[in-house]
Amino acid sequence: MENNAQSQLHKATFAGGCFWCMVTPFEELPGIHGIVSGYTGGHVANPTYEEVCSETTGHTEAVQITFDPGLFPYRKLLDIYWRSVDPTDAEGQFHDRGSSYRPAIFYHDEQQREEAEASKEELRRSGRFDKPIAVSIEPAVEFYAAEEYHQDYHTKNPLRYKYYRHGSGRDAFLEQHWNTAKDKEELHKELRQRLTPMQFEVTQNSATEPPFRNEYYNNAEQGIYVDIVSGEPLFSSRDQFDAGCGWPSFSRPLHGGSIQERQDFTHGMYRIEVRSREADSHLGHLFDDGPMPGGHRYCINSASLRFIPKERMEEEGYGSYLSEL
Template sequence: MNKEIDREFERAVFAGGCFWCMVKPFKQWDGIQDVVSGYMGGHTDNPTYEDVKNGDSGHLEVVEITYDPAVFPYEKLLDIFWQQIDPTDAEGQFQDRGHSYSTAIFHFTDEQRVIAEQSKENLSASGMFSKPIVTPIRPAETFYPAEEYHQDYYSKEKEHYEKDRAQSGRDDFIEKNWSN
């Protein structure tokens, strides 16, 4: 007899600049149920991409990750997050400038907040960066999924995605700072 296992999934939300570049690094792992591009942290209900990009909504581009913590713990999500961004840049990420492209960790629980704060302290104490770590840790708010054409952009528009990512400076930064 096949009995389906009940799993308790949790959610994590990270802002790491352009959300196109933040999906693939998370989606490839066992224990990750889904990664959805979207918006969080602003003052406009149901924002559009144009509202967010123009800075009219106050939202950041984010990814919402649904994961099985028994298979893929929150600490590992944070490790991946830090390795995708420049945590010392408060004005955006790489070629994408402005508030909507800034970084943040949004927590849903006190446990996530504590783990995120410890992770940030550990990164700061590591001496990897000569400038302060400025990525804020904020309470999660309403998540608004982005328009369908933004979902899984890395696989739908592979050539454009790879060209944009290469030109952004993100990959060079990751290689320089995180390749051991």
């Protein structure tokens, strides 16, 4: 395993077509320390983008992720990977054709190889796709960073990136295969069994619980709040404050990558809805009347959260977040 001796950071390398589109699924997640777009698997040192696209160097466009497995296990990276590609297409990805766009998982040690093989077999057995799973699993070799122009392309050229991604057919494919009516039906069946009616209505149907009559609006214990659906860490008691509104309020999330913000025009007003990234649970809304310097108030439903007290964080697997209190 390629580790950083001090912080024990590991590497993961994935190919899934155009590397512009393989950065956003992983960025800003807790435990992700860096994502580099580049080229791997070829026979020429330091290839250029033009050389790789010419299909003469044997390289594949890929991203290399530096991550902390204590915060974000490799298996979770694999789950994101499968949900970001067409795993049945070995000849390219979407409208990008050729070997430089082929999908592949490049493992950095035996454990990664075993986990990649197991996740591939699990996907095959699921029957989600009616074609064979064609992603190759190969040992990692020399990785060359792409030109600076290609790094974080989605932030440097957001409009062109959005047009490209939409036009490639990637998003339509992922929506069709990973957000089906059957998926939602099975999820709702499982959630109704383990959530209270209020928790279900809030997280799945964007309901709002009553103010002052909810579990955490005046909680004063130290600990972290996680998504009631997925267990994803969301907020710290360090950032909780009394806004007088009757719901738990926070000045910031634990990690920006754990939160999604969406425009909300319901109830005849404009607001910014807050949802969890991993489970897509409705959490609450974001307002600009919070404490300075940020001025943010994340107004969150208790029903969307589970609180883990400081003394239980280690045993429940959240020990790495103790420094956030």
